[in-house]
Amino acid sequence: MNGFRTTERRLYQQVADQIRGLIQAGQFRLGQRLPSERELALQLGVSRPSLREALIALEIDGTVEIRMGSGIYLVANTERRAATSASMGESPVELMQARAAVESAVIVLASSRMTTECLKTLRQILDGMAAEIAEGRKPVEHDRQFHLTIASQSGNGVLARLVGELFDDRHSPLSTQLREHFETPDTWSMALFEHEQIYTALEGRDSLLAQAMMHAHLEESKRRWLDSEPR
Amino acid sequence: MNGFRTTERRLYQQVADQIRGLIQAGQFRLGQRLPSERELALQLGVSRPSLREALIALEIDGTVEIRMGSGIYLVANTERRAATSASMGESPVELMQARAAVESAVIVLASSRMTTECLKTLRQILDGMAAEIAEGRKPVEHDRQFHLTIASQSGNGVLARLVGELFDDRHSPLSTQLREHFETPDTWSMALFEHEQIYTALEGRDSLLAQAMMHAHLEESKRRWLDSEPR
DNA sequence: ATAAATTATTGGTCTTGCCAGTTTTGGGGT
DNA sequence: ACCCCAAAACTGGCAAGACCAATAATTTAT
Numbered sequence: 001m002n003g004f005r006t007t008e009r010r011l012y013q014q015v016a017d018q019i020r021g022l023i024q025a026g027q028f029r030l031g032q033r034l035p036s037e038r039e040l041a042l043q044l045g046v047s048r049p050s051l052r053e054a055l056i057a058l059e060i061d062g063t064v065e066i067r068m069g070s071g072i073y074l075v076a077n078t079e080r081r082a083a084t085s086a087s088m089g090e091s092p093v094e095l096m097q098a099r100a101a102v103e104s105a106v107i108v109l110a111s112s113r114m115t116t117e118c119l120k121t122l123r124q125i126l127d128g129m130a131a132e133i134a135e136g137r138k139p140v141e142h143d144r145q146f147h148l149t150i151a152s153q154s155g156n157g158v159l160a161r162l163v164g165e166l167f168d169d170r171h172s173p174l175s176t177q178l179r180e181h182f183e184t185p186d187t188w189s190m191a192l193f194e195h196e197q198i199y200t201a202l203e204g205r206d207s208l209l210a211q212a213m214m215h216a217h218l219e220e221s222k223r224r225w226l227d228s229e230p231r
Numbered sequence: 232m233n234g235f236r237t238t239e240r241r242l243y244q245q246v247a248d249q250i251r252g253l254i255q256a257g258q259f260r261l262g263q264r265l266p267s268e269r270e271l272a273l274q275l276g277v278s279r280p281s282l283r284e285a286l287i288a289l290e291i292d293g294t295v296e297i298r299m300g301s302g303i304y305l306v307a308n309t310e311r312r313a314a315t316s317a318s319m320g321e322s323p324v325e326l327m328q329a330r331a332a333v334e335s336a337v338i339v340l341a342s343s344r345m346t347t348e349c350l351k352t353l354r355q356i357l358d359g360m361a362a363e364i365a366e367g368r369k370p371v372e373h374d375r376q377f378h379l380t381i382a383s384q385s386g387n388g389v390l391a392r393l394v395g396e397l398f399d400d401r402h403s404p405l406s407t408q409l410r411e412h413f414e415t416p417d418t419w420s421m422a423l424f425e426h427e428q429i430y431t432a433l434e435g436r437d438s439l440l441a442q443a444m445m446h447a448h449l450e451e452s453k454r455r456w457l458d459s460e461p462r
Numbered sequence: 463a464t465a466a467a468t469t470a471t472t473g474g475t476c477t478t479g480c481c482a483g484t485t486t487t488g489g490g491g492t
Numbered sequence: 493a494c495c496c497c498a499a500a501a502c503t504g505g506c507a508a509g510a511c512c513a514a515t516a517a518t519t520t521a522t
Contacts, residue, residue: 061291071471098389156328
């Protein structure tokens with residue numbers, strides 16, 4: 001007997017594949033919690049250490065997120081979007097504060113590297129946003145593109161990723177619930193106006209003004225969010 | 232025996248980093264066999280299951296090859312680090328830029344909410360850091376705790392999470408490789424000095440000075456990183 | 463009804479034990 | 493001496509149980 005598989009592959013790999021299979025089969029919903037380690041081990045017929053090794057493999061390749069004391073969660077969307085889901089204890093207020101910090105820094109970098117092409121792209125996004133508002137729809141995607149386009153122009157991949165993740169964190173259960181209240185055509189118009197101010201600052205290559213406008217925009221968003229809260 | 236560990240990273244990650252360090256330090260030759268699982272576990276002061284989890288992480292990222300009944304072998308390395316670096320698109324420089332942006336904002340918040348207890352904790356961390364440097368060891372964990380403690384004091388969970396994620400930088404295993412170059416007792420001493428400056432600013436509730444010191448610290452770290460790069 | 467204390471649940475780690483391959487070793491045989 | 497082969501001494505693979513720490517759920521007190 002040579003060294004080839006007598007025992008098939010290692011157990012943790014088989015278990016990891018098995019779990020990937022269950023996920024693929026739609027047994028678990030995205031972002032949802034999986035059974036506990038003990039239960040999963042029992043269900044798959046392996047010991048807890050082996051199940052644990054499989055989970056580490058899944059955690060490394062980004063399939064799963066493990067939160068101590070809480071449980072095992074499917075990471076939202078296998079695409080590039082949303083690597084980490086916002087856990088509770090992170091209020092929308094904190095989120096906007098974080099966005100203000102990151103995006104204020106980002107826009108300074110972006111302002112100095114701004115090109116006419118990029119400005120043209122931003123112009124189109126704002127026009128599309130205005131059109132959607134006029135039709136009474138919610139221009140979430142255009143809003144997202146506006147912020148992401150600026151972030152990309154910063155030339156810093158890490159910061160760009162952060163901006164995207166923080167924006168997408170708005171889709172957490174709590175944020176979604178709150179957004180229903182504040183997302184009126186009126187508030188979107190105000191948001192659009194603030195976007196226009198940012199655009200103007202970028203057009204004039206005024207990095208300080210752009211930074212101030214961006215900060216004010218996210219600050220206002222936070223305020224609108226809070227004021228609409230019924231409590 | 233062992234029963235303490237608080238808010239640190241998962242053990243298997245620390246152990247994996249430790250082993251990567253030993254490898255990079257030239258303790259083991261390429262293709263050669265490492266000590267057995269039992270011996271390594273004993274040597275690193277962890278249990279065999281934990282050491283095992285670390286080995287799985289190292290096996291997945293291709294650092295090591297495990298042959299059943301035979302031993303643990305270093306894989307023929309080659310320069311695949313550059314490939315992963317290029318594919319990520321997130322250079323260490325960008326990383327430090329992002330950290331500077333986030334942590335500069337964080338420390339302003341933390342400065343205004345700073346308590347004597349938190350200052351005491353920071354003092355202990357810095358003392359522990361100094362002790363480790365004196366012993367010729369690398370105070371990575373204390374470094375991490377210093378930044379994370381400040382981040383927690385900001386009262387913003389989102390920002391605290393970002394600081395932790397950017398420090399750990401799980402998404403780019405290449406950073407750990409590069410870090411080995413710049414982590415000398417000398418550079419650590421400089422880092423400690425800069426930490427002390429930040430601490431002094433926080434002690435005096437000078438948020439602007441603290442912000443400046445934090446930014447300078449991360450800027451210096453980036454510079455040390457770059458200067459040590461052999462390419 | 464809200465806040466604080468208690469309990470239950472969950473991941474994190476250690477210990478011990480045994481099994482299954484691999485390598486080394488130490489006797490016979492020639 | 494040499495070679496061959498079986499047994500013993502490694503090595504990694506896996507399981508079961510126990511305990512701790514962090515979180516979530518529940519109850520109790522205010």
